[in-house]
Amino acid sequence: MKTRVAGLLFGIGFGFWLCWAGFTRYEVILGALRFRDPYLWMMFGTAVVTATLGLRLLRRSRATTFLDRQPVTWSPVPVQRAHLVGSAIFGVGWAVAGTCPGPVAAQLGHGQLAALFTGAGIWLGIWLRGRVVARELIDGGEPAAADGAPARAPRPSPGACAEA
């Protein structure tokens, strides 16, 4: 329960931040990609430095999590083909739409209704990918879950911290 509350609160912070930083605006994203507006890159650099330092500090000080007193930790993920192919496909969509999953959710809350179209596309794309994986599983001889959702990934999940 506490984790769910934490998730909700962090989500609210994330959504608020996305709007305040301007990432729910098409021109901010495309401005960055077309090298007319450096904001995104400068924010990104600052964020990565902050997060890297903070995470290092936590791990070095053997910090434990508030919710379950486990050591704060993460595991690096080796590069896989799916990272490259998937990211290339994602990059195309990102440049065309000028948005991505997080900002789409924030846009919906913010009343930017065109995000309904982007969101529907993302929803379908996620679902289709799930179907593709399921079919690979069936061809590989492993049973998929009864409702068609993939039972298990055929190889280790490519997510840094297993997204899917």
Place this chain on the structure above:
Amino acid sequence: MQFFAEQCPFYLAGILMGLLVVGMRWTGNLHLGALGSFVATQGFIARPTGAPSWRVLFLVGTAGGGLLYGLAAGDLHPTFANAGFEAVFGAGLATKMVILGSAGLLIGFGARMAGGCTSGHGICGVAQLSPGSVVSTATFVGTAIVVANLVLPLFARGS
């Protein structure tokens, strides 16, 4: 509040995002990734057994944050309009439906295949120096830059 109506200074936005990533990990080794939250939400809607996971609540919260911002900045005016997008592709609901829907499809499919998006791989994964995330980020940034600069101007009205 005029304070929130202005774009947050980049260094503050960066520090806040960094602290958000660190805060989530410190709280419960929670991974900040929007794509994962979409996947979790879709999974929950398909099979709503038990309570929704924290990732579902995170997605709900993200939308809620957008709403909260709208109230704080005083710009909560629901509309299908999108000035930046329209300047490139033209106005028209059908245009938005087709282009945003198709682009969304690529975003959802590709990001799930890669196991993450700009938040999960780009910020969280890179901060963890995870090779998969670094390569993913370089790939989607590089691809997006190519598309934005070489492909879009061919098809779009504006530049």
